[in-house]
Each structure stands twice: as C-alpha cells, then as structure tokens.
Amino acid sequence: MTIDIPAPRVDRYDPLSHPALFEGVRTRRIFAFFIDVIAIAVLTVFFGILVFFLGIFTFGLGFLLYAILWQTVALAYAAFTLGGPNAATPGMRAMGLEMRLWHGERPYPLLAAMHSLLFWFSVTVLTPLVLVFSLLSDRKRLLHDLILGTVVINSDRNSVAI
Numbered sequence: 001m002t003i004d005i006p007a008p009r010v011d012r013y014d015p016l017s018h019p020a021l022f023e024g025v026r027t028r029r030i031f032a033f034f035i036d037v038i039a040i041a042v043l044t045v046f047f048g049i050l051v052f053f054l055g056i057f058t059f060g061l062g063f064l065l066y067a068i069l070w071q072t073v074a075l076a077y078a079a080f081t082l083g084g085p086n087a088a089t090p091g092m093r094a095m096g097l098e099m100r101l102w103h104g105e106r107p108y109p110l111l112a113a114m115h116s117l118l119f120w121f122s123v124t125v126l127t128p129l130v131l132v133f134s135l136l137s138d139r140k141r142l143l144h145d146l147i148l149g150t151v152v153i154n155s156d157r158n159s160v161a162i
Contacts, residue, residue, distance in 0.1 A: 012100075012102070012103060012104040013100065013102065013104075013139065013151050013153060020154065021153040021154055022138075022139055022140055022153065022154070023154065024154070025097065025140045025152055025153065025154065026134055026140045028095035028096065028097055029092075029095070029097060029140075029152055031091070031095055032089065032091035032092045032094065032095040032097060033091065034091070035090065035091030035094055035095070036077070036089045036090065036091035036092075039077070039089075039090055039091065040070070040073055040074050040077050043073050043077065044069060044070045044073045044074075047069060047073055048066070048069060051063070051065045051066060051069060074116065075113055075116055075117070077089070078112050078113060078115065078116035079109040079110070079112045079113040079116070080109060080112075081112075082099060082107060082112035082115065082116070083107050083108050083109030083110070083111060083112030083113070084109075085106070086098065087099050087100060087106040087107055088155065092152070092155075093155070096154055096155050096156055097152050097153070097154065097155055098152070098153060098154075098155035099112075099115075099150050099151070099152050099153075100150065100151055100153060101149055101150055101151075102149045102150070102151060107150060111148060111150070114148060115144060115145075115148055115150060118143075118144035118147060118148065119142070119144045121144075122142070122143045122144050126143065129143075130142055130143055133146065139151050140152070
C-alpha cells in the first residue's frame with residue numbers, strides 16, 4: 001500500500017525576490033479602507049430604507065433589524081467582494097490592490113468574512129498596535145493577515161510575473 005503525500009506549498013510572495021508587489025501597499029490600503037467605509041455607509045443607508053418599509057409592513061417587528069444592520073452589511077460586503085473573483089473590495093480595486101493567500105490562491109468568502117471580523121476585533125482590542133505590525137512586517141501585513149495567512153499585494157499584472 002502506498003500513500004501519496006502532496007507536495008508542500010511554496011510561499012509565492014517573497015518580498016526580497018519580488019519587491020514590486022509590496023511597494024506602496026500600506027498607504028494605498030489605508031485609502032482603500034476609507035473608500036470601502038463610504039461604500040458600506042451608502043449601502044447601509046439603502047438597506048436602512050428597505051428595513052424601514054419592512055418594519056411598517058411587519059407592524060414594527062422589522063425595525064429590530066436596525067440593531068444588526070451595519071454589521072451585516074459590512075460583513076456581507078467583505079465576504080462577497082474580498083472573497084469574490086477579483087479578491088479585492090471595490091476600494092482595494094480602486095487602489096490597485098488584491099488579497100491572496102500565502103501560497104497564491106484567492107481568498108474564499110468564508111475566509112474574507114473571517115478576515116473582516118478579525119480586523120474589527122484587532123482594531124477594537126489593539127487599536128494603536130495594529131499598524132505597528134504593518135511597520136515591522138516585511139510584507140506590510142497586519143495582525144489579522146498574519147493569523148489568517150493572507151497577503152495584500154499590488155494587482156498590477158505587468159509589475160511582476162510570478
């Protein structure tokens with residue numbers, strides 16, 4: 001009986017051999033965050049209007065959804081954009097960024113949702129220290145990136161062929 005052992009995955013994003021992948025990532029990631037916050041706010045207002053009418057039609061029961069509205073919108077936004085085929089939120093795409101797993105695969109929706117949850121948890125608990133991780137990391141990764149094994153890189157296809 002033979003057992004096939006899969007080959008180990010190789011880390012595809014080495015900052016020493018491909019420094020162009022990480023140039024300006026930290027700054028553009030901050031601007032992408034602000035773009036995404038504005039998009040989430042607009043979506044929350046839109047869904048807030050829908051919840052208002054739902055609350056009227058359900059004789060007030062639908063108004064209970066306001067308690068979890070922005071959290072649900074933000075989580076769905078991250079899960080379906082970051083975990084989608086582009087591997088980037090609209091803010092990240094506008095800034096020319098994308099997220100990958102350390103071995104090169106695109107993130108999937110559940111991982112994207114966990115990424116978002118860990119981001120907000122880390123910001124809540126370690127507010128100033130979250131950016132310190134980015135300053136010390138060779139790949140400009142944040143704490144939640146390190147935990148989940150993700151990396152944010154430049155999405156310019158012409159910069160580096162991996």
